[in-house]
Amino acid sequence: MKKIEHGGALDRAMSQYGGVRSDWLDLSTGINPEPFHLPDMSSDIWNSLPDEGLLTKALNGARTYYGAAPATAIVAAPGTQALIQLMPWMKPSGEVAVVGPTYQEHEFCFAKAGWAIRHCSSLREIPVSAGAVVIVNPNNPDGRSVDRADLLKLAEEMANRQGFLVVDEAFADMHPENSLAADAGKKGLIVLKSFGKFFGLAGLRLGFALTSPETGLFLRERLGPWAVSGPALAIAAHAFAGGEALDAFASRLQTRRKLLSEVLAAHGLMEIGGTALFSLVRHEQAHGLHDSLCRQRVLTRKFEHFADRLRFGVPLDRNDADKLHLRLTLALRAAQADWPK
Amino acid sequence: MKKIEHGGALDRAMSQYGGVRSDWLDLSTGINPEPFHLPDMSSDIWNSLPDEGLLTKALNGARTYYGAAPATAIVAAPGTQALIQLMPWMKPSGEVAVVGPTYQEHEFCFAKAGWAIRHCSSLREIPVSAGAVVIVNPNNPDGRSVDRADLLKLAEEMANRQGFLVVDEAFADMHPENSLAADAGKKGLIVLKSFGKFFGLAGLRLGFALTSPETGLFLRERLGPWAVSGPALAIAAHAFAGGEALDAFASRLQTRRKLLSEVLAAHGLMEIGGTALFSLVRHEQAHGLHDSLCRQRVLTRKFEHFADRLRFGVPLDRNDADKLHLRLTLALRAAQADWPK
Numbered sequence: 001m002k003k004i005e006h007g008g009a010l011d012r013a014m015s016q017y018g019g020v021r022s023d024w025l026d027l028s029t030g031i032n033p034e035p036f037h038l039p040d041m042s043s044d045i046w047n048s049l050p051d052e053g054l055l056t057k058a059l060n061g062a063r064t065y066y067g068a069a070p071a072t073a074i075v076a077a078p079g080t081q082a083l084i085q086l087m088p089w090m091k092p093s094g095e096v097a098v099v100g101p102t103y104q105e106h107e108f109c110f111a112k113a114g115w116a117i118r119h120c121s122s123l124r125e126i127p128v129s130a131g132a133v134v135i136v137n138p139n140n141p142d143g144r145s146v147d148r149a150d151l152l153k154l155a156e157e158m159a160n161r162q163g164f165l166v167v168d169e170a171f172a173d174m175h176p177e178n179s180l181a182a183d184a185g186k187k188g189l190i191v192l193k194s195f196g197k198f199f200g201l202a203g204l205r206l207g208f209a210l211t212s213p214e215t216g217l218f219l220r221e222r223l224g225p226w227a228v229s230g231p232a233l234a235i236a237a238h239a240f241a242g243g244e245a246l247d248a249f250a251s252r253l254q255t256r257r258k259l260l261s262e263v264l265a266a267h268g269l270m271e272i273g274g275t276a277l278f279s280l281v282r283h284e285q286a287h288g289l290h291d292s293l294c295r296q297r298v299l300t301r302k303f304e305h306f307a308d309r310l311r312f313g314v315p316l317d318r319n320d321a322d323k324l325h326l327r328l329t330l331a332l333r334a335a336q337a338d339w340p341k
Numbered sequence: 342m343k344k345i346e347h348g349g350a351l352d353r354a355m356s357q358y359g360g361v362r363s364d365w366l367d368l369s370t371g372i373n374p375e376p377f378h379l380p381d382m383s384s385d386i387w388n389s390l391p392d393e394g395l396l397t398k399a400l401n402g403a404r405t406y407y408g409a410a411p412a413t414a415i416v417a418a419p420g421t422q423a424l425i426q427l428m429p430w431m432k433p434s435g436e437v438a439v440v441g442p443t444y445q446e447h448e449f450c451f452a453k454a455g456w457a458i459r460h461c462s463s464l465r466e467i468p469v470s471a472g473a474v475v476i477v478n479p480n481n482p483d484g485r486s487v488d489r490a491d492l493l494k495l496a497e498e499m500a501n502r503q504g505f506l507v508v509d510e511a512f513a514d515m516h517p518e519n520s521l522a523a524d525a526g527k528k529g530l531i532v533l534k535s536f537g538k539f540f541g542l543a544g545l546r547l548g549f550a551l552t553s554p555e556t557g558l559f560l561r562e563r564l565g566p567w568a569v570s571g572p573a574l575a576i577a578a579h580a581f582a583g584g585e586a587l588d589a590f591a592s593r594l595q596t597r598r599k600l601l602s603e604v605l606a607a608h609g610l611m612e613i614g615g616t617a618l619f620s621l622v623r624h625e626q627a628h629g630l631h632d633s634l635c636r637q638r639v640l641t642r643k644f645e646h647f648a649d650r651l652r653f654g655v656p657l658d659r660n661d662a663d664k665l666h667l668r669l670t671l672a673l674r675a676a677q678a679d680w681p682k
Contacts, residue, residue, distance in 0.1 A: 011394045021385075035388045044362075046544045047376045049537075053352045078419040078546065078568065085565040105565070112562060196390075203387045203571030205419065221453060224426040224446070227419065229570055230544030 010299055017294045025323055027313040028299040030140060030171060030277040032200035032253055034316060037245070039238035041231060050230040058233040061240030062208050066193055067176070072185035073209075073216025076228045076236075080170060080194040080207030081105065086222050087134070087166050087190070088113030090215065094131035099123065099139075099146075101305070103168065106134045123150055133158060136168040138175050141280045141301070141311045142273035148178045155180070159188030164215075166190045173198035174250065174276035184210035195232075197277060198253070199239050206232040253277070256314040259321040264312065267328050272309075279312045285335065286310040292335035296327035351640055358635045366664055368654035369640040371481060371512060371618040373541035373594055375657060378586070380579035382572060391571040399574040402581030403549050407534055408517070413526035414550075414557025417569045417577075421511060421535040421548030422446065427563050428475070428507050428531070429454030431556065435472035440464065440480075440487075442646070444509065447475045464491055474499060477509040479516050482621045482642070482652045484614035489519045496521070500529030505556075508532050514539035515591065515617035525551035536573075538618060539594070540580050547573040594618070597655040600662040605653065608669050613650075620653045626676065627651040633676035637668035 010026050045054075059074045068074060077083045084105050088096070093114040098107045100119055107117050110132070120126050123146065126133055133154065138145045151167060158165045169191055172179045184191040191210040196202030206228060209219055242249065257276050264271055264281060273280040278301075283289050286309050290302040301311040315321040351367050386395075400415045409415060418424045425446050429437070434455040439448045441460055448458050451473070461467050464487065467474055474495065479486045492508060499506045510532055513520045525532040532551040537543030547569055550560055583590065598617050605612055605622060614621040619642075624630050627650050631643040642652040656662040 009393070011392050026389075029390070031388065031390070033388065035384055038387065043376055044544075046379065047372065047374065047541050048367075049370070049372070049543045050546075051352050052350070078423075078570070081565045081567055082419075085563065109565070201387050202390045202567075203385075205391075205567060205570040222426065224422045224450070226422055226543075226546060229419070229546040229573065231572060232570065 013294055013299045017297070019297050023297045025298045025315070025320060025327065027315065027324070028301045029202070029313050030275070030311075031197050031202045031313070032277060033256070033314065033320075034249070034252060035200040036235075036239045036242070036249055038235055041234055045230040045234050048230065049226050050228065050233050054230060054233045054237070055228075057237040058228075058240070061237045062193070065240040066181040066208070066210060067179070068181050068210045069183075069185050071213070073211050073213045075209040075211070075216050075219045075223070076233070077207050077209065077219070077223055078228050078232070079196070079205040080168070080192050082205075082223065082227070083192055083207055083209050083219065084168075085109055086219060087132070088115055089222065090164055090190075090218065091131055091162075095127065095129050096132040096134060097126040097130040099126070099133070099135040101142075101303075102134075102136045103140045103170075106136075106166070106168070110134070123154060126154070128161075131161075131163040132166065133163070134166045134168065136170065137178060138171050138275050140171060140275075141278065141303070141309070143275045143280065144273065145175065145178050148180060151178070151180055152183060155183075155186055155189040159186065164188045164190060166192065168192045170194035170197055171275040171277055174253065181210055185212055187212050187214070190215060195236055201235065201239075204232040204235060205229070206236055253314070256316070259318065260312060260314050260324075263315075263321055263325045263328065266325065267332060269328075277314060281310045281312060282308055283310055284308055288335050288338065289331065292331040292338075293327065295334065296331045298324060298327045298331065354635055354640045358638070360638050364638045366639045366656070366661060366668065368656065368665070369642045370543070370654050371616070371652075372538050372543045372654070373618060374597070374655065374661075375590070375593060376541040377576075377580045377583070377590055379576055382575055386571040386575050389571065390567050391569065391574050395571060395574045395578070396569075398578040399569075399581070402578045403534070406581040407522040407549070407551060408520070409522050409551045410524075410526050412554070414552050414554045416550040416552070416557050416560045416564070417574070418548050418550065418560070418564055419569050419573070420537070420546040421509070421533050423546075423564065423568070424533055424548055424550050424560065425509075426450055427560060428473070429456055430563065431505055431531075431559065432472055432503075436468065436470050437473040437475060438467040438471040440467070440474070440476040442483075442644075443475075443477045444481045444511075447477075447507070447509070451475070464495055467495070469502075472502075472504040473507065474504070475507045475509065477511065478519060479512050479616050481512060481616075482614070482619065482644070482650070484616045484621065486516065486519050489521060492519075492521055493524060496524070496527055496530040500527065503529075505529045505531060511535035511538055512616040512618055515594065522551055526553055528553050528555070531556060536577055542576065542580075545573040545576060546570070547577055594655070597657065600659065601653060601655050601665075604656075604662055604666045604669065607666065608673060610669075618655060622651045622653060623649055624651055625649055629676050629679065630672065633672040633679075634668065636675065637672045639665060639668045639672065
């Protein structure tokens with residue numbers, strides 16, 4: 001089975017191109033470079049098994065923050081990945097339609113579990129034989145967004161044929177208009193939420209499934225008790241209740257995203273999509289530019305099957321944006337000398 | 342399916358008996374009440390996905406600390422529980438022999454996955470039809486220990502009949518003499534290690550499987566990438582390399598255990614087993630004593646099916662041991678007035 005090349009592999013880049021961590025500008029992920037400020041944590045949070053009170057507090061916070069209805073089940077997992085791993089085991093294997101190109105772990109996990117993968121570029125291409133559908137909304141890496149109404153119709157169709165629809169909303173925090181969170185309690189629908197990306201705390205490993213009570217029970221049983229660490233639950237409860245600090249945090253992310261667009265525009269790089277956390281750029285020699293940027297100690301995300309796309313994460317601040325500007329100038333200059341005329 | 346009553350449920354005890362957290366002496370778990378001191382953690386540990394370098398460092402530390410051979414696969418999981426959940430999926434379901442009575446999550450997970458449970462009170466009772474065997478060594482709650490040589494023979498038998506043996510060494514840190522860690526690379530053998538109990542960091546969620554490369558691959562694929570949080574990996578790498586600090590830490594745990602035995606002996610309570618982290622006491626009216634201790638704000642662990650057993654975790658220090666002494670005096674006095682003569 002093929003291996004997936006993930007972003008965030010700064011270690012690999014350093015071993016290939018040299019330099020130490022502090023030399024590099026790592027824009028290879030879709031993770032907010034500013035971590036939400038951590039609360040004070042009692043030593044009990046580390047010492048004891050995460051208790052029911054702590055879990056309930058985090059889940060209640062998630063319900064309010066994501067806007068899930070009271071009857072919707074919310075399941076906490078050690079990262080959305082742990083939930084992605086379980087999706088293929090919801091029903092006996094069959095055909096799964098993956099609307100893409102998109103984040104590869106979905107299809108990878110379904111394939112490992114014996115499902116046949118049907119690649120679809122839009123909802124219209126989903127075959128009626130599909131027992132499961134996966135869509136990332138907004139999509140990674142191109143930011144393509146599918147309307148709520150269309151997804152709700154699809155969820156109903158899937159439920160009617162005893163199948164299920166997985167909507168991965170890992171990048172929806174800043175784009176709530178098409179989120180299905182409010183409807184996630186419906187039969188046959190599973191909405192996945194990533195805590196670490198928007199909150200800049202991917203190291204914590206925390207994700208949520210918003211779903212029907214029946215599916216919630218299945219997922220909780222597969223994950224078992226104490227699936228999520230005490231610190232992750234305590235930090236999530238704190239962050240979800242962030243109030244004005246949360247608004248200011250979101251606003252700083254918007255500023256970051258604007259800085260990124262300005263730098264890209266200044267170099268004539270065309271943004272063809274993205275979300276609040278990354279931009280997808282079209283460039284004839286994207287792989288060459290990726291390599292050239294690595295030589296300048298900037299790590300971006302290239303795509304094996306898309307030789308003309310490059311994904312840029314957001315810079316932390318003006319200082320990092322200026323660094324990116326300078327290094328892009330050098331990288332483009334060096335690369336253009338090499339590229340075929 | 343029945344629900345398991347776990348230790349550590351101080352919340353439930355408070356809602357039933359009253360008091361706030363600081364009033365209580367929680368001896369209901371087998372977790373070291375002293376957390377190993379945390380290292381300084383860079384904000385990167387929280388912000389980024391746990392990288393390969395960090396994972397490798399923690400796994401190398403685990404290999405040395407547990408004494409696993411170079412060819413043995415080591416898999417990190419968000420708590421031993423996450424590994425216990427996966428054991429029944431290693432092979433098609435059949436019969437599993439559980440040597441017990443023991444920690445109930447093993448049989449619970451196998452039963453949910455469709456396995457037939459055979460309860461055995463010793464290795465001799467394991468039926469040849471068993472496709473899997475689970476043994477906790479030393480056992481929880483009675484501390485019963487099975488010899489390495491016998492377990493190695495059993496592991497070989499299980500491998501010969503295409504089955505597997507799970508040895509849960511959650512409480513073996515202070516009792517390494519019968520550990521199979523050094524042999525865990527053998528086919529059909531899985532040794533489980535809990536990080537949080539001895540190191541007093543159960544909130545972290547970290548456990549390891551020591552096993553054959555083939556089984557290691559299966560477990561890693563089921564868990565998926567970034568299964569363990571960055572803080573957990575950083576803290577484990579730090580703790581495993583603890584050197585003299587680790588020796589002193591272990592020695593303080595021994596002192597704690599001695600304090601517990603002294604208090605129990607002073608009240609004529611008979612210890613019938615245990616490990617460095619807990620003592621199992623035999624008492625005619627164990628459930629009554631549990632209730633009476635709760636009224637004195639001491640939480641111990643009772644067992645539904647063993648009306649004459651009570652498990653005591655270790656007190657943190659002399660101060661907590663003195664508290665236990667006083668409260669045991671009051672609890673026994675109050676209880677004896679109620680018990681049938």
